[in-house]
Amino acid sequence: MIGGFFLLLACDLLGEALRDAAHLPIPGPVIGMLLLAIFLVAFSRGADPEVPPELERSAETLIANMGLLFVPAGAGVIAQTNVLEAQWLPILASLIGSTLLGLVATALTMHLAMRGSMGGAK
Amino acid sequence: MIDAIAALWSPLAPTPLLWIVVTVGAFLLAKRLNKACNKAALANPVLIAILLTASVVLATGQSYSVYFAGAQFVNFLLGPATVALAVPLARNFRYIKSSFVGLGLALAVGSVVSICSGIALVGALGGSRAVALSMAPKNVTTPIAIAVSQQIGGVPALTAALAIVGGILSASIGRHLLTVLRIQDHRTHGFVAGVVGSGVAAAEVSSLGGLAAAFAALGIALNGVVTALATPPLAALWH
Numbered sequence: 418m419i420g421g422f423f424l425l426l427a428c429d430l431l432g433e434a435l436r437d438a439a440h441l442p443i444p445g446p447v448i449g450m451l452l453l454a455i456f457l458v459a460f461s462r463g464a465d466p467e468v469p470p471e472l473e474r475s476a477e478t479l480i481a482n483m484g485l486l487f488v489p490a491g492a493g494v495i496a497q498t499n500v501l502e503a504q505w506l507p508i509l510a511s512l513i514g515s516t517l518l519g520l521v522a523t524a525l526t527m528h529l530a531m532r533g534s535m536g537g538a539k
Numbered sequence: 540m541i542d543a544i545a546a547l548w549s550p551l552a553p554t555p556l557l558w559i560v561v562t563v564g565a566f567l568l569a570k571r572l573n574k575a576c577n578k579a580a581l582a583n584p585v586l587i588a589i590l591l592t593a594s595v596v597l598a599t600g601q602s603y604s605v606y607f608a609g610a611q612f613v614n615f616l617l618g619p620a621t622v623a624l625a626v627p628l629a630r631n632f633r634y635i636k637s638s639f640v641g642l643g644l645a646l647a648v649g650s651v652v653s654i655c656s657g658i659a660l661v662g663a664l665g666g667s668r669a670v671a672l673s674m675a676p677k678n679v680t681t682p683i684a685i686a687v688s689q690q691i692g693g694v695p696a697l698t699a700a701l702a703i704v705g706g707i708l709s710a711s712i713g714r715h716l717l718t719v720l721r722i723q724d725h726r727t728h729g730f731v732a733g734v735v736g737s738g739v740a741a742a743e744v745s746s747l748g749g750l751a752a753a754f755a756a757l758g759i760a761l762n763g764v765v766t767a768l769a770t771p772p773l774a775a776l777w778h
Contacts (some may be wrong), residue, residue, distance in 0.1 A: 425622045429619050444683060444687060445618070446682065447619045448733070450621055450625045451764060466629040472626065476623035480620065480623050485564065486614065488585065489607060489613050489614040490614055490617075492606065493697075493700075494696055494699075500669075501713075504670050507665060510664065511656075511657055511660035512677065512701055512705055513663045514660050515657040516653075516677075517712075518656045520716055520731060523648065523652075523688050523735055526649065527641050527644070527645030531643040
């Protein structure tokens, strides 16, 4: 558990350091995630990447309880009540409209591309 | 009575521990409530936990900055939790190889449509630039959405709320919408849920089985990367 957590923190730190050094416009944790994924895939011998059990336990615990980690940031809406009151219509309409468009665009593109390249396998 | 509570409360309030206990307690209570509602998408535990926590902060007359001074220790774990998404990404790597064209195109189109339509709709309806930028990364998994919002000049707290509510929205309508479009492939159902609805929709779609769950995990991680890369240049197009 601790070994796995160390690896996650170390990749996070490496990601932040790379972002600072190269002035990348990508959040540090995303760089860290990519580095760890590349590391796991590159060092796998079989068809599927082997994930060390220590890392797997830490990663699963964090992902399974990720909802808890959003609460401090989400509670920040109490400092945004004036924005929500003044701009509720653009916020609500854009959230619903853009999510619908995103769903339809992603689904249709993947449906058509898979039908073209994979013979409609289920 | 109120004075008595305030007198008890104020010596506790400066400690970070208090706000960590409130945050974790609210989350545990919210999970119980969600179970009592048969895990309905609208009774989302994160949304309930945020409402409970916000109510406690407001009811005790504290400001958000006082709350966050304690709760930042929970917030800090978002970094390692985002890195942890590498595990499902690596584990489902073989599906990337086998469905490369479909995944790549769907990811590119879905991500750009989500970002641009979010910004454009806010702008068209008279919303401010800060709100438009907060809307841009809303469809990506919440920790990455918060980080991207911070990067491009949005309001991270607003983005966090939008990402959670957007996920609930996708989870409630996504599968019905795909059925109307006559799409049955479990890979598509899973990937769409992951790309547009991130964690909330992915949990919902995993009831279809392991293949849908694997593609949803891929959708979350891959869209996290694409949105983090694509949002800053796309957002720069709007002045």
